[in-house]
Amino acid sequence: MNRLELNQVMKQYGDKLAVNGVTLSVKEGEIYGLLGANGAGKTTTMRMVLGLIYPDGGQINYNGKSFSPELQHLMGYLPEERGMYPKVKVNEQINYLGRLRGMSAKEADESLKYWLEKFEVPEYYDKRIEELSKGNQQKMGFIAAVVHRPQILILDEAFSGLDPVNVELLKSTVKEMRDEGTSILFSTHRMEHVEELCQNITILHRGNSVVEGSIREIKSRYPREQVRLITSEEVSGLELLPGVTKVERMERGYLITIRSMEAAQLVLQKALETATVEHFEIKEPTLNQIFIKEVGTGNE
Numbered sequence: 001m002n003r004l005e006l007n008q009v010m011k012q013y014g015d016k017l018a019v020n021g022v023t024l025s026v027k028e029g030e031i032y033g034l035l036g037a038n039g040a041g042k043t044t045t046m047r048m049v050l051g052l053i054y055p056d057g058g059q060i061n062y063n064g065k066s067f068s069p070e071l072q073h074l075m076g077y078l079p080e081e082r083g084m085y086p087k088v089k090v091n092e093q094i095n096y097l098g099r100l101r102g103m104s105a106k107e108a109d110e111s112l113k114y115w116l117e118k119f120e121v122p123e124y125y126d127k128r129i130e131e132l133s134k135g136n137q138q139k140m141g142f143i144a145a146v147v148h149r150p151q152i153l154i155l156d157e158a159f160s161g162l163d164p165v166n167v168e169l170l171k172s173t174v175k176e177m178r179d180e181g182t183s184i185l186f187s188t189h190r191m192e193h194v195e196e197l198c199q200n201i202t203i204l205h206r207g208n209s210v211v212e213g214s215i216r217e218i219k220s221r222y223p224r225e226q227v228r229l230i231t232s233e234e235v236s237g238l239e240l241l242p243g244v245t246k247v248e249r250m251e252r253g254y255l256i257t258i259r260s261m262e263a264a265q266l267v268l269q270k271a272l273e274t275a276t277v278e279h280f281e282i283k284e285p286t287l288n289q290i291f292i293k294e295v296g297t298g299n300e
């Protein structure tokens with residue numbers, strides 16, 4: 001079942017259309033990627049889902065129903081600008097947020113302790129936020145977003161500013177929550193995280209949804225324009241073949257840009273004439289390449 005559905009959602013600030021007809025759905029136990037350049041409308045979309053601002057058009061449904069304030073107990077949010085109080089202690093702040101979202105003081109405290117143990121920082125319980133490093137403040141922000149075990153978790157650039165060990169820690173936590181059934185709306189500028197975590201995505205460009213669907217299906221819509229040829233011998237004359245537009249020498253072999261599938265066949269034939277081919281692959285486009293193609297010009 002779709003836990004979250006957006007249907008032609010719009011938001012206008014003055015005469016600026018910040019979000020212009022976004023349609024997407026997030027199932028139970030899914031991480032959905034919301035991508036776009038700076039100013040594309042991601043945060044505005046997330047804030048509408050959270051009920052913090054109201055759409056000017058379209059509909060948002062939660063488990064098939066429209067927004068009502070008690071839904072906030074089912075949602076968790078890690079905003080891009082974090083927003084924890086620097087002078088307040090971790091336990092006071094997070095327990096307060098847990099109670100705001102319907103937990104008893106005891107439940108909130110137990111949950112906070114569980115998360116601090118999980119992130120191997122139980123000693124932060126009594127620390128003020130300003131005493132922690134930026135990355136650790138972010139982990140506390142993450143705990144604040146999940147302390148009440150939300151059904152819908154909204155993560156805006158959750159991994160930015162974290163070291164690689166902490167990125168892995170948060171990533172595996174997000175995957176665990178997905179596997180337990182949480183629906184996660186996930187925004188990032190890091191395409192490798194999207195490739196790893198998400199099955200379905202929307203790319204926004206100036207408020208418009210320019211790409212929507214499963215990553216697998218989206219990739220199949222774009223032409224395959226690169227060939228990876230691995231051989232330890234030199235293959236001369238590749239750049240002269242019809243349909244070959246660029247030949248780059250790699251550590252072992254070549255990366256060749258082509259205009260057509262026929263050119264790929266010619267590359268393989270040519271290589272086999274003079275060399276032992278260890279690996280030949282017609283590469284599908286990366287999400288990064290698709291993103292740049294769709295959004296590359298005219299960003300804010």
Ligand SMILES: Nc1ncnc2c1ncn2[C@@H]1O[C@H](COP(=O)(O)OP(=O)(O)OP(=O)(O)O)[C@@H](O)[C@H]1O
Nearest residue numbers: 013016018036037038039040041042043044045080
């Ligand atoms: N409160 C507001 N008043 C007026 N314009 C706004 C407001 N909030 C956002 N905008 C505009 O709406 C557009 C979308 O902004 P939004 O913050 O949703 O983008 P974003 O995709 O989250 O960008 P980023 O990746 O930089 O966080 C931008 O043009 C922004 O300037």
